[in-house]
Amino acid sequence: MxxxxxxxxxxxxxxxxxxxxxxxxxxxxxxxxxxxxxxxxxxxxxxxxxxxxxxxxxxxxxxxxxxxxxxxxxxxxxxxxxxxxxxxxxxxxxxxxxxxxxxxxxxxxxxxxxxxNHGHLQVEAYTDPDWAGSTLDRRSTSSYCTFIGGNFVT
Structure with a gap:
């Protein structure tokens, strides 16, 4: 890195x-x-x-x-x-x-x-599923992202 x-x-x-x-x-x-x-x-x-x-x-x-x-x-x-x-x-x-x-x-x-440095340590999280997006078994795939202090961490 x-x-x-x-x-x-x-x-x-x-x-x-x-x-x-x-x-x-x-x-x-x-x-x-x-x-x-x-x-x-x-x-x-x-x-x-x-x-x-x-x-x-x-x-x-x-x-x-x-x-x-x-x-x-x-x-x-x-x-x-x-x-x-x-x-x-x-x-x-x-x-x-x-x-x-x-x-x-x-x-x-x-x-x-x-x-x-955005001057805060607020935690924000977002998620987005594709709702039965698999053509094989109709399962959903979800993703997420997390921000701490306005910075992407996961």
């Missing part, structure tokens, strides 16, 4: 980790995309005959989970949660979704969070 302190506050990012990941996957020179996931993308479970390199998929998704959980990349949290559901039986379209997230990093390698 990289930290930079200024008059505005403390800026945290993982630019080097993202660039190393792009270099390792051979996507350092890829064409960037503006969003980490396609609009209305619905991933389905794998069929037995459709095999891909499961270990490579799991390794990439684990690295994405690390990025989304260690703070400065809340913008990829939803996309990573979608691709992580298929760790045990990935399909080619699951790999495509992972590579789209990586191509999004090309557009935003230094994106992070700025923590400012």
């Amino acid at each position: 990289e930290f930079a302190r200024s008059k505005e506050g403390i800026f945290v990012n993982q630019r080097k980790y993202v660039l190393d990941l792009l270099d390792e996957t051979g996507l350092l020179g890829c064409k960037p995309v503006e969003t980490p996931i396609g609009l209305n993308l619905k991933l389905q479970p794998s069929k037995a005959e459709e095999g891909v390199n499961k270990e490579q998929y799991q390794r990439l998704v684990r690295r994405l989970i690390y990025l989304s959980r260690t703070r400065p990349r809340p913008d990829i949290a939803f996309a990573v949660s979608m691709v992580s559901q298929f760790m045990h039986s990935p399909r080619p379209d699951h790999f495509n979704a992972v590579y789209r997230i990586l191509r999004y990093f090309k557009e935003t390698p230094g994106r992070g969070l700025l923590f400012k």
